[in-house]
Amino acid sequence: MQGKNIQSRKWLHLLLNEAGIGLIFVVLCGLFAAFVPNFASLNNISNIFTQISINTVISTGMTFVILLGGIDLSVGSVLSLCTILAGMTITNKALPFPFALVGAVGASILCGMICGFFNGFVAEKWKVHSFVVTLGMLNIARGAALQISGSRTIFSFPAAFNAFGTMAVGGVPVIFVMAVTGVSLGHFVLKKTVFGRMIYAIGNNEEAVRLCGHNTRKYKISAFVLCGACVGVAAVMYMLRLNIASPILGAGFELSAIAAVVIGGTSMSGGKGSLVGTLIGAAIIGVLNNGLLLIGMKDFARQMVTGLIIVAAVVLDTYRVRLSRLFS
Numbered sequence: 001m002q003g004k005n006i007q008s009r010k011w012l013h014l015l016l017n018e019a020g021i022g023l024i025f026v027v028l029c030g031l032f033a034a035f036v037p038n039f040a041s042l043n044n045i046s047n048i049f050t051q052i053s054i055n056t057v058i059s060t061g062m063t064f065v066i067l068l069g070g071i072d073l074s075v076g077s078v079l080s081l082c083t084i085l086a087g088m089t090i091t092n093k094a095l096p097f098p099f100a101l102v103g104a105v106g107a108s109i110l111c112g113m114i115c116g117f118f119n120g121f122v123a124e125k126w127k128v129h130s131f132v133v134t135l136g137m138l139n140i141a142r143g144a145a146l147q148i149s150g151s152r153t154i155f156s157f158p159a160a161f162n163a164f165g166t167m168a169v170g171g172v173p174v175i176f177v178m179a180v181t182g183v184s185l186g187h188f189v190l191k192k193t194v195f196g197r198m199i200y201a202i203g204n205n206e207e208a209v210r211l212c213g214h215n216t217r218k219y220k221i222s223a224f225v226l227c228g229a230c231v232g233v234a235a236v237m238y239m240l241r242l243n244i245a246s247p248i249l250g251a252g253f254e255l256s257a258i259a260a261v262v263i264g265g266t267s268m269s270g271g272k273g274s275l276v277g278t279l280i281g282a283a284i285i286g287v288l289n290n291g292l293l294l295i296g297m298k299d300f301a302r303q304m305v306t307g308l309i310i311v312a313a314v315v316l317d318t319y320r321v322r323l324s325r326l327f328s
Contacts, residue, residue, distance in 0.1 A: 021265055021280045028284060032291035039294055042171070049176040050241065052286030054234045056179040056279060058253060059260040060186045061116075061230030063278045064223040066261050067190075067203045069270030070123070070130035072224065074137035075231050075257055076250030078115045081145040082108040082235035087154035087245025090161060097158050109232035115141060116228025120221035130224075138254075145247035154245040165240030175237045180279075182233065187275040199223060203270030252303070259306060260285055262313040285309070 033040040058075050065072050089095070090104035119137055123130045167174040190196035198219050201209050210216050239245055264281030266273025285306065292302050 021263065021277055021284070025280050025284050025287070028287055028291075032287065032294075036291055036294045039291060044290065044294075046168075046171070046173060048283075048286050048290050050173045051290060052282050053173070053175040053179040054237050054241070055253070055256045055260055055285065056282040057182050057230050057234040057237060058257040059264075059278050059282050060182050060275060061227030062257045063186070063261050063264075063266055063273060063275055064190075064199060065130070065227050066258070066266050066268060067199050067270055067273055068220055068223055069203055069206075069268075070220070070223070071258065071268075072116075072119060072130065072134045072227050073254050074115065074119065074134040074141055075227070076253035077138045077141035077145070078112055078228065078231045079235045079238065079250040079253060080247050081115070081141040081148075082111045082232050083239055083245035083249055084145045084149045084154065084247055085111050086236060086239060087157070088148075090157055090239075091154060097160060100158070101161065105236055108235045109229050112228035112230070112232030112235070113225050114228070116224040116226070116231075117221065119228075120224030123224070124217045124220055142247070149245075149247045151247060153247075155243060157239065157243055161240070162243050165243065175240055178233075178237060182230065183275050183279050190275060195219065195222070200271055203272070205271075255306060255310065256285060259310045259313065262310065268314060 038044055058079070062072060062075065086104040086108040089107050090100045092100055092103075095103065115137060119130060119133050122128060123133045165175065169177050190199065198209065198214065202216050202219055206216050238249065260282035261273070261278050262268060262281070263284055264273065264277030264279070266277060288305065288309070289302055292305065297305075
């Protein structure tokens with residue numbers, strides 16, 4: 001009898017998390033495929049893969065932060081700053097293309113990591129909630145991007161760089177392959193490493209982890225640095241996709257990333273969630289935006305829908321937590 005109870009609890013937990021979210025994704029795809037012309041075409045499916053790639057990578061880093069009970073509102077502005085630095089590097093005529101490419105990627109990731117370190121360090125050093133700190137970084141990064149670029153858009157990237165962005169692997173866009181690779185690496189870190197286990201433990205009970213002798217500040221700052229690194233990678237992917245770098249890019253990206261993480265089953269209070277769920281959450285947002293666009297819904301209306309989804313996901317999260325505790 002005890003074994004049956006344990007098994008039933010496992011099935012309930014699965015239903016409340018990845019399986020339930022996956023079912024919503026399948027139903028959503030089925031509805032759009034049945035009632036929206038061209039939704040299920042290979043060309044549109046490829047478009048969806050491309051559209052969700054950048055949000056998937058940003059959401060991967062955001063998952064680590066939210067698992068700790070934090071939040072990062074600066075990811076959109078940091079992305080714009082990363083693209084400016086990378087764009088200025090890769091268009092530098094004094095550098096041969098291989099060196100310019102490596103420098104651009106390195107500058108983008110390093111910029112994201114520095115911004116993430118600032119967020120984590122200030123939040124932990126002075127015990128300021130990450131909401132406030134990252135709200136400040138949102139303005140700092142946006143202002144820095146405008147100042148450094150002179151408020152201009154950078155384009156005319158090398159042809160080889162642009163060509164790589166349009167490549168496909170087995171019919172799948174290369175930037176989606178990059179996104180899935182990032183999620184896979186993040187999933188491995190969360191599930192198979194000490195660092196990942198500590199992220200969950202701190203999110204569940206930080207004080208208990210601290211009393212066990214662990215430096216919780218180190219792990220929390222590292223999570224923000226990792227989130228910044230993901231933003232740096234996403235910035236390069238954005239440049240590959242649109243072939244531009246602009247100080248006004250990334251507006252609203254933080255909302256899409258938070259929505260993907262919360263829809264994917266990660267609790268805003270921390271300690272519960274997975275990157276598999278985050279990937280499905282990002283896919284749900286991408287499919288929904290694509291389907292609504294195909295039926296003619298305007299951009300402002302789709303933003304309203306995204307906002308409603310975030311609210312609904314947070315409300316559902318409270319019920320999911322209650323049910324999980326009830327049957328645990």
